[in-house]
Amino acid sequence: MLTAPTFSSVEGAYLALLRLTTEEAEHHIAARGNEAREVIGVGFRLTDPRQRLPYLAERKANPVFQFAETLWYLAGRRDLEMIGYYAPSMRASSTDGIRLGGSAYGHTLFSPASGTKQSQFDQVVELLLNEPDSKRGYLPVFKSKELADRESPDVACLAGLHLLPRDGQLHMVCNMRANDLDCGLLSDVFSFTMIQEYAAIQLGLELGTYTHFIGSAHVNDRDSERVKRVLDEANSRPAAPDFPFPAMPESTEGATIAHVLQHEEALRTNQLRYNAEHIHGLGLDPYWEQVVMLFELYRQIQHDQTAAVDPGLLDALHPGLRWLMERKWPVCAAAPDGSLR
Template structure:
């Protein structure tokens, strides 16, 4: 039986795809002015979707944005006010300067359609609660209507998510129309596996496998130098870093997401400043306190333009998140460590 290749973490899948497209690509393409190398029909599987973070110094993954984007999706939002703060480049995809269209996946998944009162996500959960071994838990995201918009600046890359409960575990298959392996893959897998884990918690199921399927897997030529640096690091380091990430709290509900985002907004707008002990006393559990700590770090970097982020906040972070922050921002480097 043929199944996608399995990797222990997203890092291994990311490196394998980069190696394939960098050295054994199938096509040279030019799409909307971007020259790229491409492989058609790529994919992989993660047996533990919680291992959704890469620890590669040359890549400098941004855990603040990754948590922000996942929460933005889970809240069903499409506004640029929030997500544009963490990723200003996303503003280029907005037709009106205020909202995003196809790439606002959470709005499609978690907001009821016109004339409905239940979101597609909640409707699928309702289906799965009453139908064992269902094959019908599919959440489409890409819409054919997007093709009718001339010069569409923001067409969904995500085709859909397929939730499959089997023997007490919730598996998910993600289908991508296209994936930029260097720029988009890591944040996509982070957010989609968060959605999968959130769904598992709501259904009272254990987390199953995550399978990621891509129509056009590509790397743009303008990013080829960074890809070379990432692959060189992977080839020369003595061993991969290992920071197993904890499970999402079983108490997580839509209200939890709302509360976390209330704290995010206070920090994003610089209306609050948290020490580590302040975060520990917040109305969210320890798992989601990690996201608030990240938002406080970013507040200090953006609003205080500090040379050194508060050490107590850094030390309260999960070791993997601290490692990523230390390699992303020099203000976090003192407490980064090489665990």
């Protein structure tokens, strides 16, 4: 018997939790001045964690940030210089204006642990390679010392990730102490399922199910109007868009992440500019070429500020990514003369 509702994609889980919190909220809270409706102790399971993008025009999910945050995690970083470019609002969570603390999950997971040359992630991968049925593949993130500083704006919402190889597949269970269902859930599931898929490749396993448990699942009152529009859209559309996303290439390793991030930095700092032909010549797998295309499109939006982005890049994008970009940024839906496509 399953203990959590099962969905084929994150979109179904996201909508179900929004409906639950909107229609059956258990509490109204005001933690740190944020008025919110809350349900306690909820979860869901994804049968296909690769379907980690929601296609809802009113939600306007941002695939550029989602891939950037994932790479930031996988590289074990905590700097604001990179992630603040894609999400300026995250700067408010830094105590020194230079780095992030609890929310820099990748620094906890992928940076070498104190006194060792291995990260937590490396240690768990080594454990599971030698003991495939182990139940010990748990990666804790939230630290008890975070409770000591009550004024800190940056405390980990992620308690930990549990990697469970079973019958040739890698399953993962995520435990969240809290989740903002409208703003945080989608990015969290995107990044964590990417980490799961990356781990499966390192272990030589197929991708299994992803299960997500939340202690405090909440929707902030300030986001209630958008949540209503999202639910109205989902209830009124004849069918949801269907854009199956491909598998991460089996050749993906730490060097792959570093290679993609080299191009990310050059584009973020406006040192280079690419077209689709340039990107195809970078020596990356087509899967990771798509990510560099997103970063180049975002460079054009941020630095060039043109009336329309390069149509050749848009045409080369995966249809689902193009759908999201066109709804997130009007310049991605505009013809070169500035008119709508």
